[in-house]
Amino acid sequence: MFNKANGSRGFGTEARHVPPALDATEAALQAHERDKTLTKHHFEPEEHPCVRIEHLMKTFDGETRVLTDVNLTVWPGEVVCVLGPSGSGKSTMLRCINLLETPTAGHILIEDHEITGPLPIKEVNKLRQNLGMVFQSFNLFPHLTAKGNVMIGQTKVLKKSKEEAEVEALKQLEAVGLLDRADFKPAQLSGGQQQRVAIARAVAMHPDILLFDEPTSALDPELVRGVLDVMRDLAENGGMTMIVVTHEMGFAREVADRVVFMEGGVVVEQGKPDDVFDHPQNERTAQFLGSIG
Amino acid sequence: MGQTSRHGRGRFAVALCALACALTLLAPTAAFGLTTNKATARPNEDGGSSVIGGLPTRLTWEGTVDEGEEVSSVTLVLPEGSSFDGTTTKVTVLEGLSRAQLEGEVKPATQSLVVVFSKPATAGLLLRLEVEGVLFPSEGGDVVVRGTYVNQNGEQDLAESKPIATIANTPLQALLASLDANPVVEAWNSSPFLGMFFKPQLLVTAFATLIPGWLLCLLIVCIAYPFAIILGLIFALMKISRNRLIRAIAIIYVNVLRGTPLFLQIYIMFFGLPMMNINIDNNVLGVIVIAINASAYLAEIFRAGIESIPPGQYEAASSLGMGHMMTMVNIILPQTIRRVIPTVTSDFITSYKDTSLLSSVGVMELMMFAKNLTSVSGNMTPYVAAAIFYLIVTLPLIKGVTIIEKRMARSERGGGPRPKVKAKTAEGVTGDPAEKGAEPSLVEALSAPFRPATTDIAGMGGVADVQ
Ligand SMILES: Nc1ncnc2c1ncn2[C@@H]1O[C@H](COP(=O)(O)OP(=O)(O)OP(=O)(O)O)[C@@H](O)[C@H]1O
Ligand SMILES: [Mg+2]
Numbered sequence: 001m002f003n004k005a006n007g008s009r010g011f012g013t014e015a016r017h018v019p020p021a022l023d024a025t026e027a028a029l030q031a032h033e034r035d036k037t038l039t040k041h042h043f044e045p046e047e048h049p050c051v052r053i054e055h056l057m058k059t060f061d062g063e064t065r066v067l068t069d070v071n072l073t074v075w076p077g078e079v080v081c082v083l084g085p086s087g088s089g090k091s092t093m094l095r096c097i098n099l100l101e102t103p104t105a106g107h108i109l110i111e112d113h114e115i116t117g118p119l120p121i122k123e124v125n126k127l128r129q130n131l132g133m134v135f136q137s138f139n140l141f142p143h144l145t146a147k148g149n150v151m152i153g154q155t156k157v158l159k160k161s162k163e164e165a166e167v168e169a170l171k172q173l174e175a176v177g178l179l180d181r182a183d184f185k186p187a188q189l190s191g192g193q194q195q196r197v198a199i200a201r202a203v204a205m206h207p208d209i210l211l212f213d214e215p216t217s218a219l220d221p222e223l224v225r226g227v228l229d230v231m232r233d234l235a236e237n238g239g240m241t242m243i244v245v246t247h248e249m250g251f252a253r254e255v256a257d258r259v260v261f262m263e264g265g266v267v268v269e270q271g272k273p274d275d276v277f278d279h280p281q282n283e284r285t286a287q288f289l290g291s292i293g
Numbered sequence: 294m295g296q297t298s299r300h301g302r303g304r305f306a307v308a309l310c311a312l313a314c315a316l317t318l319l320a321p322t323a324a325f326g327l328t329t330n331k332a333t334a335r336p337n338e339d340g341g342s343s344v345i346g347g348l349p350t351r352l353t354w355e356g357t358v359d360e361g362e363e364v365s366s367v368t369l370v371l372p373e374g375s376s377f378d379g380t381t382t383k384v385t386v387l388e389g390l391s392r393a394q395l396e397g398e399v400k401p402a403t404q405s406l407v408v409v410f411s412k413p414a415t416a417g418l419l420l421r422l423e424v425e426g427v428l429f430p431s432e433g434g435d436v437v438v439r440g441t442y443v444n445q446n447g448e449q450d451l452a453e454s455k456p457i458a459t460i461a462n463t464p465l466q467a468l469l470a471s472l473d474a475n476p477v478v479e480a481w482n483s484s485p486f487l488g489m490f491f492k493p494q495l496l497v498t499a500f501a502t503l504i505p506g507w508l509l510c511l512l513i514v515c516i517a518y519p520f521a522i523i524l525g526l527i528f529a530l531m532k533i534s535r536n537r538l539i540r541a542i543a544i545i546y547v548n549v550l551r552g553t554p555l556f557l558q559i560y561i562m563f564f565g566l567p568m569m570n571i572n573i574d575n576n577v578l579g580v581i582v583i584a585i586n587a588s589a590y591l592a593e594i595f596r597a598g599i600e601s602i603p604p605g606q607y608e609a610a611s612s613l614g615m616g617h618m619m620t621m622v623n624i625i626l627p628q629t630i631r632r633v634i635p636t637v638t639s640d641f642i643t644s645y646k647d648t649s650l651l652s653s654v655g656v657m658e659l660m661m662f663a664k665n666l667t668s669v670s671g672n673m674t675p676y677v678a679a680a681i682f683y684l685i686v687t688l689p690l691i692k693g694v695t696i697i698e699k700r701m702a703r704s705e706r707g708g709g710p711r712p713k714v715k716a717k718t719a720e721g722v723t724g725d726p727a728e729k730g731a732e733p734s735l736v737e738a739l740s741a742p743f744r745p746a747t748t749d750i751a752g753m754g755g756v757a758d759v760q
Contacts, residue, residue, distance in 0.1 A: 100608055100611060122616075125611075129613070131612070133608075133609075135605060139603075139605035139608060141606065141624055141628075143627045143631060156623055157613055157615055187704055201613070202612070202613075205613060205614070
């Protein structure tokens with residue numbers, strides 16, 4: 001009724017002059033062909049991508065066109081780092097994927113399941129369970145302890161028993177190195193600790209895909225490492241599919257299977273980290289990477 | 294309360310007398326006998342009209358000597374617990390309107406008083422005994438003056454007097470009496486200002502008298518408030534609804550109630566409803582008016598509280614797959630409640646004070662009692678006592694709001710009590726269901742700011758990250 005995040009589903013009046021989503025098998029084959037040189041991901045035979053973004057467009061207030069034409073495919077277990085200057089639409093793209101923003105046009109398919117277009121709210125909530133999100137500003141629930149934050153989604157959404165949820169919560173808190181802070185309120189934790197709790201909260205839902213929106217940007221430099229270590233562990237040992245918007249070049253180079261560079265609402269360049277960082281094809285990418293240093 | 298039962302007792306006494314008179318008329322009367330005209334006691338209640346047991350008063354007894362009778366002595370007897378000790382008695386014998394040349398010698402004993410006349414009192418003489426300093430039984434009740442007299446035929450029984458209604462000598466009455474006798478109090482009261490606003494005796498009386506009114510105030514506001522909170526919450530949610538009609542209804546409700554004086558709302562409800570033949574008990578109606586009025590203010594408080602929750606909280610909840618209601622109940626409202634507790638408490642204080650307006654329509658609350666006592670005593674002190682009764686409740690609440698606000702400001706900065714750091718063992722992972730749940734409950738949310746800091750701060754790690 002008044003949930004700001006849910007927004008209204010369905011499309012605006014803007015004309016949808018984009019081609020329809022491709023047939024799943026066909027699309028998988030095409031994407032495979034396109035991506036095989038762009039990612040370090042090891043393709044399985046007949047693997048289908050878990051996220052397919054086709055011609056995604058998003059305008060705010062019917063005028064500011066934030067995403068013009070985004071095309072991106074993410075494979076199961078792949079770690080994709082999204083780079084780009086401020087205002088290039090990285091957050092908007094990420095938020096479109098779990099429908100925190102409603103795409104204006106184009107298609108997003110999760111596990112070959114179209115999520116763009118009018119969806120009943122139950123479907124949307126179901127979908128979001130499979131998409132964990134970690135925010136730049138943590139967004140922990142301040143009235144709950146660290147453990148409570150990790151438990152609430154399990155008990156309320158997954159309807160797990162309290163005991164089960166608690167076991168899981170403590171396990172996830174231990175994984176992020178915060179077992180000893182389980183009973184702390186967010187206000188009593190450092191930014192880095194809060195972000196690790198937020199990661200534990202997302203992971204405890206056992207999503208298929210984790211979305212990170214600049215998870216370390218709000219942190220003091222000395223706290224960044226702890227969070228990145230947790231993310232690296234998730235990627236390397238957890239085999240989690242991750243889309244990470246970040247300015248941490250070192251992390252992207254080491255952990256990412258693929259680096260995506262966005263600018264002006266489109267993906268201008270993507271490829272294996274070493275290729276993009278060392279031999280950027282696009283002028284803007286080179287410029288951006290140069291300025292970042 | 295006390296007043297009504299005292300009236301009741303009076304009425305009862307009158308009825309008894311009537312019955313007694315009727316009986317005397319019916320019964321065959323003796324050839325002659327000293328008639329007891331009256332037996333009265335002077336009120337000894339400060340600012341009141343009651344006779345209090347156990348405190349000195351003046352007993353006036355009058356009798357008329359019958360035709361052919363010669364009375365040589367009269368003995369008055371009071372019920373057990375009374376005392377004539379230390380009394381002084383004025384004996385007056387009247388013949389028509391003039392004094393008769395007749396002296397009386399008075400011999401007080403504890404329960405009885407003997408008056409022996411210098412020569413026998415003859416027919417038609419009026420005997421009047423005014424006994425100063427009599428103590429009636431301190432437990433109160435109806436006092437009947439009995440006794441005997443001696444005429445030429447020997448000792449006769451005196452006709453029983455009409456009962457004198459007395460009230461018990463409570464510690465309060467004793468205190469009042471001691472205040473009356475205190476010279477410091479007397480000096481205090483001689484100051485026009487102090488005597489008018491802070492008369493100790495009246496302060497004491499007012500405290501005792503105002504209690505029912507004070508309790509009614511508390512009762513009204515305490516019953517009204519939970520309803521106000523529920524109504525307020527409903528209208529707050531309606532106000533931020535997407536539905537334009539629902540929003541409009543809520544806006545009209547809130548603005549009309551906030552835009553008109555409570556006094557007017559009270560008048561409309563108390564005089565309007567009876568005209569529509571809807572008759573509701575005054576106290577219940579008082580609760581309803583206060584609840585409705587407060588709900589409008591609370592709706593605004595809650596709405597502001599809900600809107601102050603950052604959108605990131607909705608997004609985080611949504612990203613976990615929570616639906617709208619689930620988010621509201623588990624995430625938004627618990628935080629809102631914490632945030633609005635100080636404001637809601639202030640509003641509670643306002644509502645509590647607002648109950649005073651109900652006195653204008655005859656609800657027997659604190660102000661009503663104070664008003665009555667002031668008009669009886671012609672003194673402002675009862676209003677001061679009422680002020681104290683209001684402050685007894687409001688001052689601690691005001692203090693409480695300050696404490697909560699400080700505590701919340703501190704905890705928002707990351708200060709405040711911290712739980713003990715648990716030993717970093719894998720044991721914890723097995724889970725301990727007995728442990729205090731991490732479930733957010735409304736009760737927990739409500740009580741959180743009030744809970745004492747029980748947790749141990751010693752041995753705490755700072756906020757520095759464990760690398
Ligand atoms: N709700 C909104 N309403 C209107 N404009 C918006 C909204 N959200 C984002 N924008 C605009 O969309 C553009 C892209 O925003 P976005 O947050 O996606 O950029 P970004 O790439 O994440 O930048 P940053 O690196 O600074 O986070 C910006 O110009 C921003 O002003
Ligand atoms: Mg962003």
